[in-house]
């Protein structure tokens with residue numbers, strides 16, 4: 001794996017430079033804002049620095065001891081130490097803690113074991129078994145087991161955690177330094193999240209975006225956040241529509257946001273009205289459509305949603321979001337994601353990240369439904385508590401211990 005830093009005025013510029021040099025197969029490992037070198041830096045000019053990795057298919061890293069590592073590997077190690085900053089230290093500390101716990105008196109451990117019935121221990125034991133089968137003995141194995149357990153603690157589905165380790169295993173050699181292994185796991189996880197897509201401007205006319213999902217997940221609030229960022233932040237022309245005609249309060253909630261943003265608002269009662277609205281707002285940049293939250297088991301409402309999506313797609317360039325709360329149970333998220341596949345293709349927005357300590361479901365759902373994550377929201381404040389999904393940040397959290 002080659003790891004290299006590139007800088008540019010913007011993230012796009014830095015990534016473009018990386019692609020130019022290393023090709024399209026790069027994985028972005030880290031993005032940060034840095035002071036410009038030289039005199040410009042003194043005056044506060046900043047640049048974006050991206051760290052990218054490239055898997056070398058043919059040329060695998062040679063198995064080497066840390067002290068005899070060739071320059072390339074040593075450089076990589078140094079880069080990763082910097083780039084994954086506290087993550088590495090954190091994990092190495094965890095490894096030491098684990099070792100200390102292991103060397104405690106067996107009686108104490110037994111007692112502890114019988115007290116821990118919260119599933120975390122069970123999961124760790126399963127993880128142990130899994131790696132024992134593979135003949136676990138080395139420090140490297142223990143380090144990988146630590147990462148695996150951390151993923152499970154963060155509620156990454158065991159199936160996907162195994163896949164990640166299997167991917168890492170393919171390029172694994174004995175005596176590689178920890179930071180090399182960590183970078184490898186980190187990179188494989190970022191690859192699993194895949195490319196993230198945003199709300200793209202339409203080629204012709206407005207981009208029509210439909211927000212769907214269960215009740216109370218934050219659809220209307222998220223629309224307000226996104227609309228506000230486009231309207232005020234980017235000076236775009238935005239119109240808000242709602243197909244939520246079941247509750248007066250729901251329409252009023254969006255109308256209030258439309259009034260604050262001084263953008264047009266309309267309630268749509270049928271597919272024909274939705275088509276008419278898209279035509280009426282043809283010179284707008286974005287049309288956001290709110291929908292009524294409902295149970296994914298309500299097939300009639302799901303069918304209505306499908307008809308709405310189809311109708312709108314006939315007259316405009318449409319994109320659909322399934323809005324899900326990160327606090328919902330994995331099983332339920334799976335069921336919801338499956339039901340909404342009947343409606344049409346979608347991308348995810350995950351809300352309420354501030355209400356959970358574990359983000360494993362983001363990775364789980366991304367892989368389960370094969371749908372990308374576009375935004376995450378982390379609070380009730382409009383418009384601030386929303387950000388584009390950042391795989392690097394999420395993977396760091398998935399490899400960090402819970403607080």
Ligand SMILES: Nc1nc2c(ncn2[C@@H]2O[C@H](COP(=O)(O)OP(=O)(O)OP(=O)(O)O)[C@@H](O)[C@H]2O)c(=O)[nH]1
Nearest residue numbers: 215216217218219220221293351352377378379380
């Ligand atoms: N903590 C937290 N609360 C949020 C977030 N996003 C939305 N909420 C809150 O969740 C509640 C429901 O938000 P709405 O936007 O009305 O949800 P909805 O999906 O439109 O709900 P229905 O239209 O009833 O289906 C409100 O109290 C929001 O302030 C978030 O990211 N974090």
Ligand SMILES: [Mg+2]
Nearest residue numbers: 219220250293
């Ligand atoms: Mg709503």
